[in-house]
Amino acid sequence: xxxxxxxESLNSVTDIFESTGSKYGLPQSITADASGNIIISCMKxxxxxxxWSIAVLVYDGTSWKKVNxxxxxxxxxxxxxxxxxxxxxxxxxxxxxSSEDDWRIPKVLKAKKYSK
Numbered sequence: 677x678x679x680x681x682x683x684e685s686l687n688s689v690t691d692i693f694e695s696t697g698s699k700y701g702l703p704q705s706i707t708a709d710a711s712g713n714i715i716i717s718c719m720k721x722x723x724x725x726x727x728w729s730i731a732v733l734v735y736d737g738t739s740w741k742k743v744n745x746x747x748x749x750x751x752x753x754x755x756x757x758x759x760x761x762x763x764x765x766x767x768x769x770x771x772x773x774s775s776e777d778d779w780r781i782p783k784v785l786k787a788k789k790y791s792k
Contacts, residue, residue: 678702680714680735696740700731709761712737717759717768719752728752732759732768732790743790749773751782766790 680693680703692714693703701719708714714735721728730750732743749772750757756771767789771782 680706680716692735693740696733700733704730704755705758707759707761707766709766710763715759715761715766717757717770720747730757730770732766734766743768745788745790751776751780753780754782756782756785764792 679691682690682692684690693700693716699721701721703716703718705717706714707716716733716735718731718733719728720731729747730752731747732745733740734743735741743766747770751771751773753776754771758769760767760769767787769785769787772784772786773782775782775784777783
């Protein structure tokens with residue numbers, strides 16, 4: 677269904693994304709860093725759709741932690757975001773909300789790097 681699952685055995689799979697709660701939409705991009713942490717970008721939802729934003733979450737093997745940054749200028753349209761790990765650094769690529777055209781498609785891509 678598009679979630680993040682951990683294969684426990686040949687017959688057992690655990691959905692580890694469920695633990696984020698209902699405030700996050702399904703992952704739009706996924707990667708893993710050199711330490712084995714799972715990194716995703718996903719939609720952070722809100723009852724008021726104008727408050728929706730993108731979030732970057734890191735799963736350390738026991739729990740999800742949100743990357744602490746201001747994602748307000750990240751476009752939530754057209755799935756124009758992705759995460760990629762290089763070593764233990766996280767590279768986040770996103771569409772710039774202020775560059776969206778009439779169809780709400782961002783025309784400018786930006787990137788940020790997060791280091792542990």
